[in-house]
Amino acid sequence: MPRQAGRAFLHTPGPTHIPDSVLNAMHRQSMDLGDPKFSNACDDIVARLKPLFGTDGDVYIYAANGHGGWEAILTNVFSPGDKILLIETGFFSEDWRDHAREIGLDVETISADWRSGVDPQLIADHLARDVDREIKAVLLTHVDTAAGLVTEIAPVREAIDSCNHPALLLVDGVASIGTMPFHMDNMGVDIAITATQKALMGPPGIALIGVGKQLHSHNREGGYPRRYWDWRKRNGPSNYAQFGGTGPLQTLFALQQALVLMEAEGFDNIFSRHARIANAVHAAVEIWAGSGDLQFNVPNRIERAPAVTTILTPEGYDSEKLRGHLRSSLSVSVGGGLGKLFGKAFRIGHMGDMNEPMILGCLCSVEMALNECGLAHGKGGVTAAIESFYQSRNKVL
């Protein structure tokens, strides 16, 4: 295949585009693990992560991807056979469910259709029926990256409280933390997880877990046999203990630089930038879907994620063809449909280090690809996205 000139555009919803200064932060020699420069960097990272999670509790850093982080949570909090309630909102919540089942938890579920959130009353009713208080926790995926669906946390917390149920609230914030307001202590979230390859603009390989102060003071400890995942061992004074072995040095320096960038931009500005970019994507998709056979996976605008938009392709069309065309002839990578949406959807990722020209480049390329792949769609999606940006910029200029 001939060389493709110019930059490739990465618009998958993780891994996401890595800023140059974050890439450069990794370009360094390994160092003595006893070097205070490394320990100071680790302390600095933990201090910067607490406001990201919105907790005065603890934050644990694992050399692992998000799946590893899930296992760390499950084995630290529960014992084999414990009952939990998992809210199914899409592929990732189902994957978390399977993970929990395979390690021996008794998982009850409340399912939605991946296109809209679960009615919180169903959660309250389910917990109210648990008269013996056997359910140890409710597990919620805040943004299901496959569905592009947000499930608000507050109504779930209210549902738990409405029946005075002691269940913990565990939140997968892998595709929400750093894209939208999140304050686990204020939201009544006991444990939250994210990973570096999403809004944190870094390379994959680090899972981050926030453990709320309240949970710690109750000193909840699961009974799973565990060694590497055991977070009690990670409070030790040395960074060797903190990482359960050699810390992922270069990746950690990348994480530190990403957190410096986030602080320089400010969380509120980051959240409004994500909202602005998501609105522009939605404006384009609304036009494309206005005539032809494309559809939003999440029809209700309020439930669409600021991180990713999932677009359904027409019945009988293999969406991987569109994705392949974008990648091979336009140098644009978008996400594919996952699980039951495989071959039936594509996903435009818009989280992390993203600005207007980047997303417009992506939207222009998608519009070209829709034409070139013969997918019927309304004309003028990109113009609608530009108009959406004009409107939001006029408010601030």
Ligand SMILES: Cc1ncc(COP(=O)(O)O)c(C=O)c1O
């Ligand atoms: C919401 C959500 N949870 C968990 C994961 C799993 O993370 P990882 O792929 O790093 O294991 C992902 C990955 O995309 C995700 O989007």
